[in-house]
Amino acid sequence: MTKAVFFDVDFTLIYPGPTFQGSGYQKFCGRRGIDVDPAAFDRAVAAASLTLDAGGGLYDPAIFISYTRRIIEGMGGQGDSLDAAAKDIYDEWSECGHFTMYEEVPDVLRAIHARGVKIGLISNTQRCLTSFQTHFELDGLFTVTVSSADHGYMKPHPSIFEAALMQVGATAEQSVMVGDSLAHDIEGARQLGMRAVLVSRTGLPASCPPDVPVVHSLRDLLPLL
Numbered sequence: 001m002t003k004a005v006f007f008d009v010d011f012t013l014i015y016p017g018p019t020f021q022g023s024g025y026q027k028f029c030g031r032r033g034i035d036v037d038p039a040a041f042d043r044a045v046a047a048a049s050l051t052l053d054a055g056g057g058l059y060d061p062a063i064f065i066s067y068t069r070r071i072i073e074g075m076g077g078q079g080d081s082l083d084a085a086a087k088d089i090y091d092e093w094s095e096c097g098h099f100t101m102y103e104e105v106p107d108v109l110r111a112i113h114a115r116g117v118k119i120g121l122i123s124n125t126q127r128c129l130t131s132f133q134t135h136f137e138l139d140g141l142f143t144v145t146v147s148s149a150d151h152g153y154m155k156p157h158p159s160i161f162e163a164a165l166m167q168v169g170a171t172a173e174q175s176v177m178v179g180d181s182l183a184h185d186i187e188g189a190r191q192l193g194m195r196a197v198l199v200s201r202t203g204l205p206a207s208c209p210p211d212v213p214v215v216h217s218l219r220d221l222l223p224l225l
Contacts, residue, residue, distance in 0.1 A: 002117055002225045004143070004170040006189075008155075008179030009123040009132065012199050014099040019092065022075070028092075029077055032085040036075035044074025053183075057157030059148040061126065065090050094127040096135035102201075106138065108218040113141050117225065118168050120144040122161065122177070124154045124184060144168045155181075156188025165192075178221060186212055197224060 007013055018024050022038030029036045048070035055063050068086035077085070092098065112119055119142050121129055129145035132138075144167040148154040151163055165172060172193040179185025179199060186196040186209075198205070198214045208214055215221050 001174065002176055003174035004118040004120060004165070004168045005112055005176045005178060005225065006120040006122050006161075006164055006168075006194075008177075008181065008185050008199075009121055009125060009127070009129070010099075011180040012178060012185075013105050014096075014101050014136070017098055017100055019098040020089070025072065025075060025089065028089050029072060029075075029085050032079075032081040032088070034072065034077045034079055034081055034085055036072060036077045038075070040075045041071070044071045047074050055154075057153050057159075059124075059152055059154050061090065061149075064093075064126075090126075094125070096127070096132055101136050102218065104217055104219050106136075108221060109138060109141050111222060112225065115225075118143040118170065120146070120164050120168050122146050122155060122164050122185075124148045155179075155184040156191070158188070158192055161189060161192050161194065165194075176225065178218075182207060197221060 022041030025041060026036055026038045048067050051067040051070050052063060065083065065086045068089045069082050072082055072085060109119060121142055123129065125147050126149040127147065129147050133142060144164055146160055146164045146167070148160060151160050153159040155161070165175060176195045176197060177185055177189030178197045182198060182205060186198050189196045196212055198208055198212055199218065200214050201216055204214055213224050
């Protein structure tokens, strides 16, 4: 029996708008006198992704600023203001107004809550998760919220999952983790014995373990609980 369901936030419940796409990066960088090619954004993000695994699991804003700088460089950015532009983008990421919620999310969360299943958030973010709930009108649905900035460790470090389980009062075996990242959400949860569901809205990842369910919309999650 499922007692608790934990959700990742970014790219699981919400997605960024133009501010954090190629055109948005171009505007941020332009304010700092840096010229970048917005068409190179997707390629630059893919090349920079390994930067997020630095730090041994500790949350450090410098990791995210370095990651963002790598994206800017991958878009052709140069000069002495790279770190300043990267920090501008990092700081703005916490603002909920730049994000949109996937349309099925509120109904699915309310359906889970109505079943008496506890819901939690586990997010690698500096965003205030209380503000997140209020902004998207989700107040009262979450029993626990754990951000890596507040906790000190990032997924997939076991500590952040253990903290969420302890606060919600459930064992790993009674709990499910739902997220879009195989490395951070899925493998991080599975190493503690939690069940995991991968959210992949664009198709089936080739590397997904065969025993991990994959959903293309959170509506597909309900029968799995």
